[in-house]
Amino acid sequence: MLTAHTIKVLQSLDKKKFRQKYNLFLVEGNKIICELFNSNFKVKEILSTDPQKLDRTDVPITHISENELKKISFLKTPKDSVAVCYLDQQETWADKKVQLVLDGIQDPGNLGTIIRLADWFGIEQIICSEDTVDFYNPKVIQATMGSFTRVNIVYTDLVEYLSKTENVNIGTDMDGENIYTFEKPEKINLILGNEGNGMRPETEKLLPKCISIPRFGKSQSTESLNVSMAAGIILGQLFSK
Amino acid sequence: MLTAHTIKVLQSLDKKKFRQKYNLFLVEGNKIICELFNSNFKVKEILSTDPQKLDRTDVPITHISENELKKISFLKTPKDSVAVCYLDQQETWADKKVQLVLDGIQDPGNLGTIIRLADWFGIEQIICSEDTVDFYNPKVIQATMGSFTRVNIVYTDLVEYLSKTENVNIGTDMDGENIYTFEKPEKINLILGNEGNGMRPETEKLLPKCISIPRFGKSQSTESLNVSMAAGIILGQLFSK
Incomplete structure (x- = not known):
């Protein structure tokens, strides 16, 4: 049985303020939870409607009811388990050869998609401006x-x-160099701007060059691509060379 | 003032059955509504909280209250106007040189994103299996x-x-030819499968070849890319040549 206090603490973890206060974040669903065990993240405990499925002895697992799960889950259709994890207290980091740099991405879905893309392309590190949405956000x-x-x-x-940084900073905008002719430097930071406003002027000032995806459709009304889609297409092209 | 009957009819248009019964669908927001006037779609009427902004005399515009808009809008945060449009009764069509073919795409967001991508790349036509989500779905x-x-x-x-079809049918899956070495035929159908199950076996049987996006990340746990992201990366690559 979860206490009312525990439920209240867990429910508060959709807000950055409380994630930092308690030093905790949530991961939902056995499939993703299992990947935590191959990572640097430390799991405090797992709350599961079916503990046997997880089959772990190195982490405390509490059996909870479907009803309790509903109370603590941030998903519309809650999965089997919720892992309560410690925030990763990172101290030092060094540049990698290929990195994404996010200048004020606000939408949690976009950040999540960009992290998934980075993983696909083997990009090991993403540098975010301080106002980029918190990646511990459950969404x-x-x-x-x-x-x-x-x-x-x-x-x-x-x-x-x-x-x-010693990497070459390459921005993305609507009138930069065509991605199909752009020669990728060996060490590159690809900078992606905010969904509505693009990169900040003070960021743009620091970039020797921007690149763009050419639009093949003829209509001027066509909306620019969503930032995570643009990131995917640009990465697909950069990695082709 | 909208009658209770009108509100009921409009609210029912999130379901395909009722869109077909009334031969109507909804488009929300002045920005998208204005694009209807440069298209083949016929607008029956516009319901707007601010009719002057639209400045059209060729279409009946009804002034409605914010409260009425809330009742008929399918959006979480309703915009300024809702256009009630007739379904486009298409009779004949012919192949275009470059087409997308969708085999059972179910998620409205994915279909919407794929249509937006097609527009960006100047692809004029998408062929859908009969069980693909209805594109008149408001989402x-x-x-x-x-x-x-x-x-x-x-x-x-x-x-x-x-x-x-006389186009060359090229599928997309996880172990096809590398998109970076694939030579695009002049007339091509790019087939994209269902989110969970990919292409149907009976569809795959008809394809001379499949192509894949190589995964550069080393982890075997990395999830395959979402279908609309994969479509974007593949199109980005096909159009580079």
């Missing part, structure tokens, strides 16, 4: 389909970071 | 961001269609 965690366990995600002051 | 219409007005969407018996 982000679920949208990554477990990829957050394999991609290192760092929040930092972008202007400071971009000024000192 | 599809909104996810296309207006692109449904520029891409012709056809529902047909895929086995029959794929057997007789």
